[in-house]
Amino acid sequence: MNKYSILFIITILISGLNATAQEDNRFFPEKDLITTGIYYYPEHWNENQWERDIKKISGMGYEFVHLAEFAWFKMEPREGKFDFDWLDKVIRLCARYNLKVLMCTPSATTPAWMRTQYPETFVMDGHYIRAEHGTRGLGSIVNPVYRKFVATIVTEMARRYGQNKNVIGWQLDNEPDAKPDYSPSSQEAFRQWLKNKYKTIEALNAAWGAAFWSQWYSDFDQIIIPNTSLVGWWGNNPHALLDFKRYLADAQAEFLDFEATTLRSYISKAQFVTTNYTAVSTGADPRRTNKLDFATYTAYPNGGTDNIGEQGFRLGNSKVILFAAEYYKMAGGVSGVMEIQPGPVNWGNYNPLLLPGTVRMWLYHAFAAGGKLACSYRFRQINYSAEQYHAGVIQPDGITPSQGGEEYMQFIKEMKELRKQYKPGVAMPATLAARSTAVLWNLENYWTIDRQKQTSQWDTWNYPVKFLEIAKSFGAPVDVVPETADLSKYRFVIVPAYEMADGALVKKWSEYVANGGHLIITCRTATKDRMGHFWEAEWAAPISALIGAQVKATDMLSNNGKGEILMGSAHYSWNNWGDLLAPDKGTETLAVFDNQFYKGKAAVVKHKVGKGTVTYIGVDTDDSKLERDVLRGIYDGAGADTENYPPGIYVYWRDGFYVAVNYSSDSYTMDMPETANIIVGEKTLQPGGVLVWKLPSYIKN
CATH class of the missing domain: 3.40.50.880 (Class I glutamine amidotransferase (GATase) domain)
Incomplete structure (x- = not known):
């Protein structure tokens, strides 16, 4: 192949990659680069502190506030009795302080009255024990009674806030995980899923290899969900278990689409609909949803693992954002980090302090990989209950920024400078496209x-x-x-x-x-x-x-x-x-x-x-x-010149900017042209460091 053919191919590749990057800018204009937000739970705090907190959020530079995902009890304290006055007040405060709102559906945390009056709405584990009220994500998403209540609360929220110009979008549920459910509702839904897929019991027997160990069925009604808890891990039929995983993923996706469809009957087209999958989601499959505008992910890189080098346990798992930032673009073409830790968590094997600069590095990593939004969990570190030790951007006194909060403010300030230097329509360098x-x-x-x-x-x-x-x-x-x-x-x-x-x-x-x-x-x-x-x-x-x-x-x-x-x-x-x-x-x-x-x-x-x-x-x-x-x-x-970056050094090109982050425990000096214009950081990246630079347009790179 001659050099002209190679250049032609690279030109085609560049145009294709740019088209991908421009797929959906309805909600996130390119000039904004990335939009920042913060989780806030007004239901956790005295009402006389709300304005102080919202004003602080605005003063720190955040652009939107994430609300209501766990507040079903507050919005519907009794069955069919709704109270949105408190939420109206918070949204008005956000508008007063120039903050947009990302509204959330509360289906992940059902109120106590539902478990008391409608126990069938909860999942069952592999021992057929019904889940209890007291945590999140335990509703049986295929149970028709649960579905009815979800439809009702989502409809009430959509009617009230669907045309509110300060509400930019909706997050569905919370960390949907396609949780295994062995309840009667799920058993029936699984059988119906199998009937729809196989049509005849003979086709199912063939697909499942049911002749092995006399697993043969003569009717769909004989089938129960394959259960490793009672049969044993090694003895289960792998084909039946594969179908169970497929059913769970389909059920989860259909539930999200059900919520999205309910919303779209009332909300403005200017409001997006998304959800926040976990960074490593082994159950829920983003490819199966049809009604989301895009998918986001939660990222908790630091959870008590050693990672890269002596300081790795303070810098986080470099693989978390690396994979999630690309993987979740499968649903909608764009993505972003909806939930990222601003400091130590409370659930790791051990929960160390982060190396200064680490939170900022994670934010830059999410940005560099194409993220359209970066939202942190959470504003205030809670003084009580299950996540007391989970850091916030504000310390337990409700006033003082944490280390992660300071780094978030630094990121926001630096991003404003990048916005000033952004130029539209810059093509990816041919060397990278190759x-x-x-x-x-x-x-x-x-x-x-x-x-x-x-x-x-x-x-x-x-x-x-x-x-x-x-x-x-x-x-x-x-x-x-x-x-x-x-x-x-x-x-x-x-x-x-x-x-x-x-x-x-x-x-x-x-x-x-x-x-x-x-x-x-x-x-x-x-x-x-x-x-x-x-x-x-x-x-x-x-x-x-x-x-x-x-x-x-x-x-x-x-x-x-x-x-x-x-x-x-x-x-x-x-x-x-x-x-x-x-x-x-x-x-x-x-x-x-x-x-x-x-x-x-x-x-x-x-x-x-x-x-x-x-x-x-x-x-x-x-x-x-x-x-x-x-x-x-x-x-x-193939004629593609390659770099040789060491483990933990990731370099991206986005919107005309080169961005490098360092998850390793050693400093690394970036090889770059002398004419490179460094915007953020220094040529030598320290552990947890960030480097952003641009090249003059005349440089062939």
Whole structure:
């Protein structure tokens, strides 16, 4: 391919990436960059303190206040009796002090009268014990009585605030998690879900492999939710459990869509509708919702884990925002952090003070990754109840900013300066567009792998994050995308452990490669069909032609096992998972196993298809050195110059700004042109540091 062809491809990629960035600016104008907010719970405090608090929020620079998500008891103190006068007052105070309002539906915290009078509205656990009043997220979202009460309170709120110009949007529920529910309502809903999916009991028996252990059903009414609490983890049918996870995710998504539909009958089109998933959500699936404008996430990076280096436990888990900020763009194309901690939490293994600058770094990370809003939990540290030790931006005296509060104010002040320097329509530099990368991910693959890991060393959730980290270490712009995404926008597509696949998906991958894309597939891909059955064929049969090799067998070593791999003259270690590959004629072997009884067998292969390449990495290593070197060779071979950022150093380009953050325990000096204009920070990033810079437009970068 000549240089003009490469430049043409990069130009197309740039326009595609810019189109993605411009998908939805109705609610968040580009010039604003990011909008800041804070959680406030007026129901927790004396009314004579409300104005003082709202005035303080405004004075700190926040732009919106997050209200009412846990206040059902206050809005409907008795069944059918509503009181919004107190909330009206708070909203008027917000308007007086130039603060917008993000309103929340309170479905996560049902009032005591509901549990007393309608106990059937609560979930049941795996021992068929009904949940009790006293915490959040225990309503049975498929129970019709609970649904009726939710519809009523949401309708009352929407009628009252849906046309209020000071209300910018709505958050549905709180951290929806597709909680397992074994209640009678859920049992019936699960059976109905199965009837809709399979139509006949014969089709279900085939899909579930019900001939095994006499699990055969003659009628849908015989089916109960598969229950690992009573049957035992190892004895459960993996296909039935997969369907249970799908049902829970569908039920959660439908519940959110139900709330959104109720709202939209009354609210202004200028008000957005979103929800706040947890950063690591292994149950709820953002792809399944249809009525949200976009999805947001909660981020608690610091929860008593060691992380990177000696100071890592004070800097937080670098993977949290890294993955969530990309993953939740699947629903609506944009995202933001709805709930981020401003200091120590109360639920970690231990809850240390943060290294000064850490909260500000997290905020910049969320911004750098494209976040449209950044909202902190919470304004005042509560003086009582379950979260007393959970920090706020204001200390328990109700007046003094915490360290996190000071850092939030610094971020807001600096963001105002970035807004002044923002210029619309700046194209992503060609060097970055040449590295454009997608990581393909489907939560269902997490479910099926996590159910049958085959080795305790398999790190299910962090496996796709590994490849996101590698691509970011190259300085690549990376999206986490569903299989329905337009892959042609990316020069590199990584498919990590995509266990369940079908012919249509493999065809899409093949077409992407034939048209010039570079596809990286890893072990545990296409080993099963969409129901989690092995193919009645060779191992991973659907991708054999694509990767130009057959997977002949798979090995896993003990915790202390020392597998060796040779790639060129470099040696690598592995002990988690190893696919033994038999390459076809014309397929290049990049790495081989260098010990064990199968020494010399291929471990990594590369296959040319049309204008592009497919690389299959058949090994999962702990240190990721092999995977990193394989990927670097692919990027370099495609003419994409790469960086070499160390672990914990993440560099982004957004809206004309370069942004770097440092989660590591060591300082790092950024290599940049002498003409770079540093706006925030210094060239050498300290641990927890932030660096923002721009390049003159005439510099080719």
